[in-house]
Amino acid sequence: MSRGGSIKLKLGLVVVGSVLVAAVLATLGAGSVPAWLSIPVTVALALGVSQLLAAGMTSPLRAMTEAAGRMAAGDYTARVGSTATDEVGRLARAFDAMAGDLATLDRQRRDLVASVSHELRTPLTALVAVLENLADGVVDPDPRTVRGALRQAERLSDLVTDLLDLSRVDAGVAPLRRETLAWRPLLDEAVAGAGTASLAASRGVRFDVVVEPPDLTAHVDPRRLHQLLTNLLDNAARHSPAGGAVRVHATARPGGVRLEVSDRGPGIAAQDRDRVFERFGTVAGDATGGTGLGLAIARWVTDLHGGRIAVVDPEPGGSVGSGPSGPPDPVGARFRVDLPTDLPAPRRPVERTSVMPAPTPSAPVPHPPAPRPPGPVAGAPVVGAPAPAVPGGGPGGGSGGSVADEVFGELWRDRGVPGRSGVLLAGLGVGLLAAVSMPLAAVGIGATLVLLASGLLVLRVAPPGRDAFRWGCALLCVGFALVLVVRDALWVGTLGLLVAVVLVTAACVDARSVRGLLLGVVAWPLAGLRGLPWLGRCVRTLSGAGQGLALARTAVLSLAGVLVFGLLFASADAVFSSWFDALVPDLGGNLVLRIFTGVAVAGIVLAAAYLGLNPPRVEPVGPAHRRPVARRWEWLAPVLLVDAVFLAFLAAQAAAVLGGHDFVQRTTGLTYAEYVHQGFAQLTVATALTLVVVALAARKAPLLDRADRTWLRASTGALCVLTLVVVASALQRMSLYTDAYGLTRLRLVVVVFEVWLGLVVLGVLVAGLRLRGAWLPRAAVLTGAALLLGLAVANPDAVVARTNLDRYDATGKVDDRYLLGLSDDAVPVLLDRRPELLRCDADAGARWEDDAADVSVWSAWNLGRARADLARLDLDSRAVGACPVGSTSIP
Template sequence: MSGTNRQPLLDGVRSVKIKLGVLVAASVVVAALVGALGERAGVPLWLGLPVTVGLALAVTQLLASGMTSPLREMTVASRRMARGDYSVRVTASSSDEIGELGRAFNRMAEDLAGVDRQRRELVANVSHEIRTPLAALCAVLENLADGVAEPDPETLGTALEQAERLSALATDLLDLARVDAGKAALSTEPVPLRDLLERAVAEAGFSSRDVTYAVQVEPRDLTASADPARLRQLVANLLDNASRHSPSAGQVRLTAAATPDGWALEVTDQGPGIPAADRERVFERFGTLGDNLSETGGGGGTGLGLAIARWVTDLHGGSIAFVDPETSGARVRATFPREPHRPGTARAPAPLALPPTDQEAIVPSPSKPSYPPAPPAHPGAPGTRPEPFLDDLFGRFWPERSMPANVPAVLACLAVGLLAAAILPFRDLGLGTAIVLVASGGVILGFSRNRRSPFTLTCAALCLLLASTAALRDAEWIVILCLLAGGALCMAGLANGRTLPGFIISGIAWPLAGLRGLPWLGRSLRALTGGGASAAAIRTALISLLGVSVFALLFASADALFAEWVDALVPDLTIDTFVLRAFITVAVGGVVLAATYLGLNPPQVEAATGRVRPVASRYEWLVPVLLVDAVFVAFLIVQATVIFGGHGYLEQTTGLTYAEYVHQGFGQLTVATILTLLVVWAAARKAPVATSADRTWLRGSLGLLCVLTLVVVASALYRMHVYQEAYGFTQLRLLVDVFEGWLGLVVIAVMVAGTTLRGAWLPRAALLSGAGLLLGLAVLNPDAWVAQQNIDRYAETGKVDWLYLQDLSDDAVPVLATLDDDVVECALDGRSISDDDWLEWNLGRARAQSELSGEPASLSPTCISTDTTRRP
């Protein structure tokens, strides 16, 4: 992804304290400027406050990016290192204390990786080296024990040779231990080099290898200050290595010569040589010389000779390396100073260079060890991505699963925000609002992970129908309810929830997505502005916009008709309106972007609810349910007493008229129905169903409660009907009727689910049926229905509240226009034809305009309300 590895803005600052100060100051300044600009432009508080907070958070995220990422990466890396993975590195590009800590961590990880690799190679190679002579020795001894072979000198010599190989390996391992400890003694004295080399050649000549040796020392009396035992060990190992890799009848040449700073020793053979890429690796413990050399010359070795040779040169303060040969073969050169580096003590061996890998290259430096650069963090690579603060905050409830940058999603949400800024300001709800809602839903559904789920598609279809009410109905209360229901359906569909707690958590997740999606938004913005096709597209769009604006203004100033077209297409862009439209762009685009992120990365809403363990004893849930049943039975007995006793008995007993009595109770009965559903839900979750008796008690007690609840629902609906007949019809009373009817449907669905004890479908069915009933209420045209009921009541009783009818929306105008000519003005008082553009078109207002005259009606003296008892 282009742009994802850009350097954070504050990486050049060398102090964490200064970074925090800049971060706080920038966030406060942005919040203050945006708030002041919105207040000056008249942006309402409910719009300006969330936009200001959102922009301040975005600035904080932008500046804070990379400040603590090395710490988070080190947390992940340390966990992996505890499991034995030393390949991880952290990004340490900043110049502050955290960056220094990250670089120190990388150096530590590099050293640990080298130690761990050497340990593994040690175990593998020692096992391999021991197995060969040990297997040969066991075979010889078994033959002797079984009588297959005689204990002649040749057989015993073979056994002795394998035992000596084991002894040599043990000696080398002891030397290796001294290498690791770095505490071997160094006793220096003048050493005649010619005598030392000739004795070493004489000892090497006793081997069975068919090679010759040539010694050359310049000057002949060259003497070195060195530890003679360690120096003989060095020469013996170099001769052994050279002879093993020389061809039959080959020659090994030893050369010692004085240098300006000390002296040098070279050993040259006539073997196949060592590739330049392998020359540093051969000095590793159990280092290999390549496949073409490992078996040359036979005999094999422990693989520790050259590692010990390097250790000896390090002890003396010198260096050793393979250099280019004069003709062919291998040529190793060891250089020594005039005096050892630290006489009498051992210097810890230099770190062994590691082989380069695909991600990192090591360039040895003579002055100081070099360390590989940290591999770049890749957000999509499993196991290497750090755990950001938000991951820790949201935990397993909302992990970020493979969320790369998504530039099209950000651009689509920005386009919706710009569309809303161009359409919504200074217009009533209408066709333009529906267009913005449909565009928002299309973007959200298009990027949703669950867009192929039947439940999500059903929610999307209902959301589309609910959004269309903005263009069909003028009654804002029903439109707003439909839009709120559409938002709830949208969240439930995006999260693919299945339970009531899941639906609630889905609704809460929408605003939280503005915080959870900040890292993803940052990656997307960096990918958008980091170069490539995205940056080119932005530049093209800006240049195109500039060109169109310049020429459009020129032509508008030159032609009046063209200017009229421009005014019709281009919104008003004064300073204040521009600021308002900018706030709307950020608000609407941000809301759609949060929902889009929710669809791309839905939270684990069902996992967050957890499992409920049933109670141990049946009475723990059964007793409360039976007591609630008893209360319901008592209430229904009271209702029967009222029905059979009549209105006179009620007034004599309570002092209330029947209308007052029913008004007093329908609200409480609605609340009782809701609480009953909660009781049923809780009891069903806690009740055990392991035995047949458990299931029988569950069905019986909760079934009885549901039946009694249906009676209560019927009672509440009847009370509302009586109250409406007495005091008239209102929008709220109609809405309560629909809501109570929906609760009755839910109770019936609960009874159906209880028969099979399988209710997984119930929450979704309740949610979809509720949205469907609300949509049906919008189709019913509630304001027109309320107006018609009040007109019918007026015709029967002569009672009417003209002021209430005047407050109804334009949806009621076609019904109110059917009144008699002498009173029609009483219902239409104050209404006039509005001058709406096509984006404000609304079916309810369009139908009302055809019924209204051009002048507002004036209230005649006969328009006096005869029903002053207006209740909610």
């Protein structure tokens, strides 16, 4: 969107486009795509369309940001080059004009420094040589030698005076004080001064003054005009032959006055006529010893008066006359100055630039530019050199000032990760695989392949130097992906996926603490926004530099054109409608759901890839910041009191165990089963809180004194030991409760969680004895993941079914409906122990998992379901009784 007359109109079009895309997607996904999938995908695609439409609006601003960074580093060659006609486009063109002016000023400054150095070096060298000869006695201090030194000193004085005059004009401190004066007195005064000057007097140059009409007047600044005349007359006298004549002619012209100064010198070649007005703009063959600043001052004075100065062709036939010796008339040089009668408001003159034409064999070779020093000017950046990295954008900055950079700032910097078309294509490939295999199919081998492909991509783009922790995370994630194809219990696979998220993010961001683990989990969804600049770079590498947005726009417009005109023609002609329906896929629920699924999975995978390529910094730099208290009792007293509470609780536990059922019922009024059930959740929370107490004590306790370290080990070590006893008590309570009421999935997960807490407490105990616990968070994560993976390998639904059937054999009590609600993983156990329950399952038809998704497609193949199908085939060959719980009421 680079065209358009107003930024407001463009913003309105962006809003309309985003809302239209969101409305279309919401309409297509209504009824066929679940809300938890359609909402994030719709928002993501709407944001993508907004980014696509707004890219043309913001690209000049990003280019200006980059160009400003390069200009700050000394490179004035950057240009925005925007063709937009809105406010941003006008700003870009003004920026380019400013950059051009700055580049010109910078070049002139460099040329001035180099030229001044060159011009000062020649008289200074000559003067130093004369003075050295005098000091060494090589020459005598006779009048001739002293006059030579004086001439060099005078040349230096003239050069410094001219430079001061130019600096005053440049700085704008030389305002015009204009008066109406007669030209004749001005010219006579200037000629008188030039005629008595040492140069003109020594060479016998005369001045012929002509004023037409004689009463010609001018509205000028007399001081500045005298400066102009002096420099022109001095230049003419310098180049005229000895005894020659200089003609000064002032005439009236429409709207102003024309002044011409002509000499009888060698003249100025056409290609050098602009150059003579530049500072130090001497030409080839000029050996008169001028500073090269007089004509530059003349031009500045002319500009101050709003006039124009130029070198024109001399009058035909050598009109200035002949010299006394009678040689042929020389060509001569002729300077023309046009001054207006009505002067505009004073303005600061603008430095003109000239381009030296290439020398030709037939033309005299122009005077070469003044040589520059061998190296760059001290303190001046080199134009055209690569600009250094500018924070937040510019060369090397990578992001170019995107919206993501503004949102995240220094919290998560884009380190300029280059775009990788292979990663983009691989992510889109994983999304396509998910779109083909996952929707409308039960979880099985298709989901496993998607997870394995995603993990392989993230592992491939992760930086080298992977440690044992990352390899452990990778192996555990592979195990959780295989669970989906081995076990039919969806709840186990879901827990495994949640733990895999923690493992992937921990490995990508190199998390080493609890804080890092939590921030890593949050970083994955945020990577979808932070990685937008990188995604743009990937698209550009895929489609060619700078062509990514053009390719996307072309694809969108082409698809829109085909759909719009195709639908119009299809509604107008039945034959074309049949062709159109055959070519265009059905936009019904299946296709829409697959598209939503593919986009969501591709986005998740690419966000994980960016997290591996450019992880945020989740761990503090340097050693951990501790804030110990000043007195020991401030941290020790609370820990000892918690130890005392734990001791009291264990004493109560011992009394309940020794007293038995009667003691518990007499004391609490509860049965023993109710007693053990009541306290399990509280014991689990107490175990987790113990870790918080130990962490706070380790943070607040001073470690410099040996006594403090001893007290820390003793108090927290005792707390950890007591906690391990509490963990054993909680597990014993769960065992008793299971014997009384049976085992469920939730109870099994809670037991595993309690075992994990016990292992963590054991790790805390070891870390406390060594006073080194940096390894503990990673070890806790890996241990928890390994326990969960071990639970999945143990076939939890089969364990639940087997335990409840053991209880049934012992007590005759079992919840048949709960057993029927287990996944197909429990079918082999039921076939072996209670085959009649499978008859209930066969009578009821497909299970609830099969009602939600298709199990007949290839991507839904699962080992647990395959074994269950074989068991049902075996059931058909047996003589099994009727369903004991009824065949039409299965929960």
